[in-house]
Structure formats: C-alpha cells, structure tokens
Amino acid sequence: MRTNTMIQVENLTKRFGDLTAVDAVSFNIERGESYGFLGPNGAGKSTTINMLAGVLEPDSGEIVINGASDPTRSEVRRILGIAPQALALYEELNAEENLFFFGKLYGLCGKSLKERIELTLDLVGLTERRRDRVKTFSGGMQRRLNLACGMVHDPQVLLLDEPTVGVDPQSRNLIFEKVAQLKSEGRTILYTTHYMEEAERLCDRVAIIDHGHILAVDTVENLITAHGGPSIVKAQLAGPPADPSVLPGELNGLSLAVESNEPMAVLADLNSSGVRFVTMQIERPNLETVFLNLTGRKLRDQ
Amino acid sequence: MRSLLIIAMKDLRLLIRDRFGIFWVLAFPLMMALFFGAIFSSGSENRAAMRIIAVDKASTAESSQFIAQLDRSSALDIQTSGEDSARMLVRTGKAVAYIIIHPGFGSMENMFGGSDTTLTIGMDPSRSAEVGYLQGLVMEAWFSLIQERLFDPARSQKYLTDFIDQLDNDTIMDKRQRSVLTDFLGDLRQFMGQVDSGALADTSAGVDENRFVMGPRVRTEEVTRKRIGPRSSWEITFPQALMWALIGCTAAFAISIVTEKTRGTLIRLRLAPITRVHLLGGKGLACFLFSITVCTGLLLFAKIVFGISTPDLLMLALAVLACGVCFTGLMMLISVLGKTEQAVGGAGWAIMLILSMTGGGMVPLMFMPDWMVTLSHISPVKWGILALEGAIWRGFNYDEMILPLSILCGVGIVSFAVGAVVFRRVHG
Numbered sequence: 001m002r003t004n005t006m007i008q009v010e011n012l013t014k015r016f017g018d019l020t021a022v023d024a025v026s027f028n029i030e031r032g033e034s035y036g037f038l039g040p041n042g043a044g045k046s047t048t049i050n051m052l053a054g055v056l057e058p059d060s061g062e063i064v065i066n067g068a069s070d071p072t073r074s075e076v077r078r079i080l081g082i083a084p085q086a087l088a089l090y091e092e093l094n095a096e097e098n099l100f101f102f103g104k105l106y107g108l109c110g111k112s113l114k115e116r117i118e119l120t121l122d123l124v125g126l127t128e129r130r131r132d133r134v135k136t137f138s139g140g141m142q143r144r145l146n147l148a149c150g151m152v153h154d155p156q157v158l159l160l161d162e163p164t165v166g167v168d169p170q171s172r173n174l175i176f177e178k179v180a181q182l183k184s185e186g187r188t189i190l191y192t193t194h195y196m197e198e199a200e201r202l203c204d205r206v207a208i209i210d211h212g213h214i215l216a217v218d219t220v221e222n223l224i225t226a227h228g229g230p231s232i233v234k235a236q237l238a239g240p241p242a243d244p245s246v247l248p249g250e251l252n253g254l255s256l257a258v259e260s261n262e263p264m265a266v267l268a269d270l271n272s273s274g275v276r277f278v279t280m281q282i283e284r285p286n287l288e289t290v291f292l293n294l295t296g297r298k299l300r301d302q
Numbered sequence: 303m304r305s306l307l308i309i310a311m312k313d314l315r316l317l318i319r320d321r322f323g324i325f326w327v328l329a330f331p332l333m334m335a336l337f338f339g340a341i342f343s344s345g346s347e348n349r350a351a352m353r354i355i356a357v358d359k360a361s362t363a364e365s366s367q368f369i370a371q372l373d374r375s376s377a378l379d380i381q382t383s384g385e386d387s388a389r390m391l392v393r394t395g396k397a398v399a400y401i402i403i404h405p406g407f408g409s410m411e412n413m414f415g416g417s418d419t420t421l422t423i424g425m426d427p428s429r430s431a432e433v434g435y436l437q438g439l440v441m442e443a444w445f446s447l448i449q450e451r452l453f454d455p456a457r458s459q460k461y462l463t464d465f466i467d468q469l470d471n472d473t474i475m476d477k478r479q480r481s482v483l484t485d486f487l488g489d490l491r492q493f494m495g496q497v498d499s500g501a502l503a504d505t506s507a508g509v510d511e512n513r514f515v516m517g518p519r520v521r522t523e524e525v526t527r528k529r530i531g532p533r534s535s536w537e538i539t540f541p542q543a544l545m546w547a548l549i550g551c552t553a554a555f556a557i558s559i560v561t562e563k564t565r566g567t568l569i570r571l572r573l574a575p576i577t578r579v580h581l582l583g584g585k586g587l588a589c590f591l592f593s594i595t596v597c598t599g600l601l602l603f604a605k606i607v608f609g610i611s612t613p614d615l616l617m618l619a620l621a622v623l624a625c626g627v628c629f630t631g632l633m634m635l636i637s638v639l640g641k642t643e644q645a646v647g648g649a650g651w652a653i654m655l656i657l658s659m660t661g662g663g664m665v666p667l668m669f670m671p672d673w674m675v676t677l678s679h680i681s682p683v684k685w686g687i688l689a690l691e692g693a694i695w696r697g698f699n700y701d702e703m704i705l706p707l708s709i710l711c712g713v714g715i716v717s718f719a720v721g722a723v724v725f726r727r728v729h730g
Contacts, residue, residue, distance in 0.1 A: 053573050074575040082573050088566035090312070092319040104308045105574040149570065 005064075006031045006157060006188040007052065012061035014047050021047040023212035024061070029190060034183045036203030037192040038287060040297075044212040045192035046085055049161050052190070053082050065157065078106060081155030083147045085162045085192075091135035095126050095145050098134060099152045106153035116152050123178055124148045140171025147175065157188045164198065176201060196287035206287065208294055215294045220287065227293050228285025231263040238276035246273050305576040309584025314592055317554055326550040328596055332603065335536070335543030351379040352432055355388035355400040360407040364447060368403065371443035378439060392424055398432050399425040401440065421520045433522075440520070462491040532695045536608040538666050540600065541690035544622075545663045545683050547596045548629040549654040552636060553647060555589040559637035559725075560646045568729070582634065582722050589633045593626040612694050617703060621689035624710035628682050631714030634721030638728060657681045685709045 007029040014022040022044040029035040037045045050056040054071035068076045089098055099117045121127045124144035147163055164172045179202050183189055193199055199206045200220050207217040237254040244251055249258030260266045263282040317323055356369045373380040388400035402422040425433040466487050469480050532538050562568040571581055604610040612618040640646040658664055661683025667675050678684040689706035692698030
C-alpha cells in the first residue's frame with residue numbers, strides 16, 4: 001500500500017438477499033483528496049460509505065483506512081467523521097448540546113471540547129442559533145448541524161453522504177463553501193451525490209457508480225474527455241442562408257447545431273462563413289452526459 | 303464507564319425534555335396512587351365499625367345488659383370471646399380492643415365506687431384515637447345501665463335491699479360510715495317505693511341522674527400489635543404506582559433505542575469509538591437511574607403526604623434497586639420486539655399491561671381469585687409489589703426478601719442479555 005493512500009478498497013461486495021448493492025468495488029483515495037461518488041439513488045453509494053464507516057459488514061472485500069484493515073477499530077473511528085444522508089441529530093437537544101454529546105463520545109472534554117464546538121458552530125454558521133433546539137431549525141440548518149456533528153472531533157477523513165439533500169440554495173452554497181474549506185485544510189473527503197454540479201465543483205476525482213459497479217474513475221475533465229462525447233455548437237441564424245451547404249452540422253429552420261471535439265474551431269469557421277448569426281453558444285459535455293453515455297440513462301430520470 | 307455515563311446523561315436529558323413521556327412516567331402513576339388510594343380509604347371509613355371483643359367474666363344479667371348496650375352503638379361491632387382469644391385478636395390487628403367485664407360487675411357496691419376493677423380495656427396503643435372514642439362509649443353504656451336500674455323503682459328497691467343486707471354483714475367498712483350509708487339507702491328505698499316510675503324516667507326536668515353515681519373502675523392495658531396488614535390504603539396503592547412508573551420508564555427507554563435507529567443517530571453512535579456494551583450499557587444505566595429516581599421521588603411524596611414509612615430503609619432500598627434492575631432488563635428485551643417506535647411502543651405497553659394485570663398492578667392480588675394469584679407468579683410486577691410491600695408493611699425479614707429480590711434481579715439480567723443478543727443480531 002502506498003503511504004499516501006488514506007482509503008484503499010478492494011473488491012468490496014455487499015448483498016441484501018438477492019440484491020447485490022455493491023459489487024466488487026475497488027478504489028483508492030489519497031490523503032487530502034476530495035473523492036466523489038456520483039450515481040443515482042440506489043447505486044450503492046450509501047452502502048459503500050456505511051461499510052467504510054464500519055456500520056455495515058461487507059460480504060467480501062477489503063477496506064484499509066490509514067493503514068488499518070478494520071474500520072471498527074477505535075483508532076480508525078477516531079479519524080473518521082460522517083454526515084449520514086438521514087439527519088442524525090437529537091431534535092430535543094439544542095445545537096450546542098448535540099455537538100457536546102458527540103464530542104464527548106470521541107473523548108474530547110474541557111477546553112478543547114469547547115473550542116471545537118465554537119469552531120464547528122462558526123464553520124457551519126450556527127453560532128447564533130447554538131442554544132436553540134434542533135427541532136426549531138430549518139431543513140438547511142439541520143443539514144449544516146448534521147455536518148458539524150461529523151466534524152466536531154476534528155477527523156482526518158470525512159464521509160459526506162449526500163449532505164445537500166433537501167436544503168435551500170443558501171444552505172447548499174454554504175455547505176459547498178465549507179466542504180471546500182475543509183478540503184483546503186487537507187482533509188480527505190468522500191462525497192456522495194447525485195448532483196453533477198456538486199461533483200464537478202468539489203471533487204478532485206469522481207467515480208461514476210451505478211447498480212453497485214464503478215463504471216469510471218478520473219478527474220472531471222478526463223471523464224468528460226473520455227466519456228462525454230463532442231461539444232455542441234449551437235447558433236441562431238439572422239435569416240435563411242443563401243447557400244446552406246456552406247454550413248456544417250444540422251440546420252433546422254434557423255437553428256444550427258454542430259457536434260465537434262474542437263468547438264472553438266467551429267466557431268471560427270462559422271464566423272468566416274459570411275452568414276449572419278443572432279446568437280452562438282457552445283454546449284460542452286458534462287458529467288450528466290458522461291453518465292448518460294456510460295449507462296444509457298440520465299442521473300435523475302428514475 | 304465515561305462513555306456509559308455520557309450516553310446515560312444524554313438519554314436522561316432527552317427524557318426530561320419529553321413532557322409527554324414524563325407524564326406517563328411520573329404524573330400518571332401518582333394519579334393512579336392518589337385516585338385508587340382515595341377510593342379505598344373512603345370505602346374503609348364507611349365500612350368499618352370498630353370491632354371490639356367482649357370478655358364476660360361476670361356472667362350476670364347486668365354484664366349481658368352492658369354488652370347489649372354497647373352493641374347498640376353503630377360505631378361498634380361487639381363480639382364475645384374468651385380472654386386469651388381476645389388478646390390474640392387485638393394483637394393480630396383483627397380487633398381494635400377488648401373489654402373484660404370482671405366478676406362483681408353490676409353489684410351495688412361497684413356501682414357506688416367499690417374498690418375492685420370492674421372493666422379492663424385492652425387496646426392497640428397505635429389506635430389511641432379509636433380507643434378514646436371506645437372509652438366514651440363504654441361510659442355511655444355504663445350510665446345507661448345505672449339509669450335503667452335506678453329509675454325502675456321495683457328493681458331498684460330489690461337492689462337496695464340486697465345492698466343494705468350486704469352492708470349489715472360487712473365487717474370491713476367503718477361502723478359509722480356503714481351506718482350513714484345504711485340510713486341513706488333505707489331512705490332511698492322508701493323514696494323509690496313512693497315515687498311514680500314515669501316521672502323518674504323523665505329526665506327533661508333537668509335533673510342530672512348521674513350525679514349520685516360514680517363511673518366504673520376501668521383499667522386499661524396496652525396490647526402491642528403484630529402488624530400484618532397495611533396501615534392505610536396508600537400503602538397498597540403506592541407500590542402499585544411505583545410499578546406503573548417503572549412500566550412508563552421501560553416503555554419510554556425501549557422506544558428511545560428504536561428512535562436512535564429511525565432518527566439515524568444510531569449510525570453516529572456506532573461510528574463513535576465506543577463498544578456495543580457502552581451503547582447498550584448507557585441506555586440501561588439511564589433507564590435504571592431514572593427508574594430508581596422516580597421510585598424514590600414517589601416514595602418521598604408518599605412519606606411526606608401520607609406518612610408511609612418503612613421499618614427498614616435498607617430493605618426498601620434493595621427492593622427499589624431490584625425493581626430497577628428488573629425493569630431495565632425488560633426495557634432492553636422490549637426494545638428489540640419491533641423495528642419502529644410504534645411497534646415497540648405498542649408491544650411494550652401491551653406486554654406491560656398484561657404483566658401488570660396479572661401481577662396485581664391494577665387490582666391488588668388480595669382481591670383476586672386463587673387461580674389469578676397462582677398465575678401472578680409469572681409476572682415480575684407481582685414480585686416487585688411484594689418486595690416493596692415486604693419492606694413497607696408486610697414486615698418481611700431479609701430471608702423472606704431473598705425470593706422476590708432474586709426473581710426481580712434474575713428476570714432483569716436474563717431479559718437484558720436476551721435483548722442485547724437480539725440487538726446485536728439485528729444491528730450487526
């Protein structure tokens with residue numbers, strides 16, 4: 001095992017009856033890396049996270065975290081922080097009491113616990129609501145506190161299972177910012193989502209996962225290059241062209257669409273064709289198209 | 303131990319903030335105790351005429367009249383018996399007091415203040431108020447007897463003649479005193495022969511008929527009662543209330559374990575660097591601590607408001623602790639009976655209601671038929687109530703407490719172990 005690898009997973013498999021939720025999955029996450037799991041609901045993302053956290057026991061395969069092969073060991077648990085997909089908070093307690101409880105479970109106490117609580121509340125923007133009971137919080141605030149509870153003990157590895165599900169845009173942006181901040185602090189992050197924007201924005205590498213299989217792993221750029229297909233240049237003509245044969249691509253009325261791996265060259269050609277255009281735009285492929293090309297389905301068409 | 307306490311404190315805080323939960327754990331049992339205690343106590347007031355045992359050692363017409371006179375009072379339930387039997391009945395609390403009517407009762411000498419004791423009242427000193435009332439009734443009966451005797455001229459003349467004859471033969475009394483008394487009684491006999499009996503019986507003229515006579519010579523003796531029953535209905539209803547409080551605790555904490563799962567916090571707890579023993583132990587500790595705190599609170603309330611006390615505080619503490627162990631174990635077992643709060647809550651209350659019904663938690667076992675009493679052995683509620691009553695009013699010694707305490711602890715430990723094993727299988 002390479003010394004820079006924080007998480008190493010080999011042939012991880014989990015079955016629930018006849019359903020194979022995770023099927024021989026293998027991947028590595030480097031220290032300080034932000035690694036995304038992009039896939040639709042039921043793809044096996046949460047099951048993989050739960051196995052990494054030691055909450056679910058795999059049927060087969062190997063998990064090594066920070067050099068230790070048993071994630072249930074105390075020293076491994078101390079470096080792991082989790083923000084589960086379902087909110088894991090005590091609604092009758094206030095924000096501070098939730099953090100206090102989870103911090104103490106991880107062995108924090110006294111001044112260091114207080115400092116961590118202050119820091120974490122500040123990080124997720126809940127300092128002013130610290131003494132309010134969780135049940136009075138909005139969905140977005142509860143999500144942020146859910147994240148805070150996973151970070152209060154200052155873990156090296158964060159397992160964030162769809163941390164923005166059901167939150168308002170303001171809270172979502174705040175969570176993005178905080179995850180980026182945590183990444184910049186050198187923490188290793190495993191981030192699952194079915195929103196391609198999140199994966200593109202936050203993850204150094206993204207694994208496309210579906211039906212328990214990892215279909216592709218790479219940086220966003222490389223995934224798009226390898227699996228995204230050509231860009232599409234779309235243009236709106238000012239009027240019917242005198243000679244349509246000079247135009248590349250497909251002309252439908254006054255709308256022109258040109259597929260190309262060199263969209264900038266296409267733009268230059270159109271500009272010099274003598275035809276007048278009202279608008280021009282390039283539609284680059286994204287992770288959605290990567291997923292579509294790999295699976296034949298959209299990320300959220302279920 | 304630190305992790306155990308952290309989890310326990312968190313659970314206690316959660317329970318305290320759940321006002322509805324607190325109602326079932328604390329207020330509801332208290333209401334049960336007060337409601338049924340009030341019903342039982344008011345019922346007993348209506349029911350109970352004081353049971354008095356009369357021991358007629360005089361066996362005269364006067365003593366029979368006296369007993370009949372006492373029996374006319376609705377406040378008294380007079381039964382006759384031998385002296386030993388009477389003492390036993392008072393000692394065992396089956397009678398409030400006994401009255402021994404000594405030989406010579408009703409003679410003119412005793413009626414006019416003879417030197418011999420005419421009546422002995424034996425009583426339970428703890429029931430002094432009732433005995434004081436009894437003494438008043440005894441005096442009333444005595445004076446009724448005198449009145450009846452003196453105001454019947456024919457009978458009084460006979461008694462006076464007999465008494466003058468006795469005085470004539472008396473060698474102990476001072477001669478001069480005897481002479482004065484003989485003259486007085488002679489005049490009185492003559493007077494009684496001349497007056498109209500109807501006029502004598504009419505006391506409306508304001509004549510105090512009792513001023514010429516003295517009360518009976520009464521001796522009282524205390525009979526230390528061996529306590530074999532509750533001193534009040536509260537001593538029955540409060541042990542039952544404690545059972546309801548424990549049932550409430552059991553249901554609340556059993557549900558809290560499932561809530562950890564449904565709310566997702568179980569994942570966090572399992573991800574934390576604590577063992578399953580810490581997790582379940584913390585839950586159990588919280589349930590145990592809350593159970594004994596609630597029990598202690600209810601017992602303190604019972605002591606302050608209703609004067610319920612125990613002759614042996616250590617024994618009562620042991621009973622409370624054993625009940626806590628038992629119901630903590632049951633809590634763990636019930637928590638694995640369902641996958642949702644509704645399932646566990648429903649199953650928990652259903653099981654607890656059955657255990658409570660069969661164990662005397664609703665209707666005291668003493669009012670149940672024999673077959674129900676036999677069936678009650680399977681219910682830990684029965685053993686809990688028995689242990690508490692044993693320490694409060696049954697007068698158990700430590701040997702007698704071993705059985706209920708052992709059963710309670712055994713049920714608790716086995717239930718907790720079974721629940722923990724199932725929890726492990728279900729939750730990995």
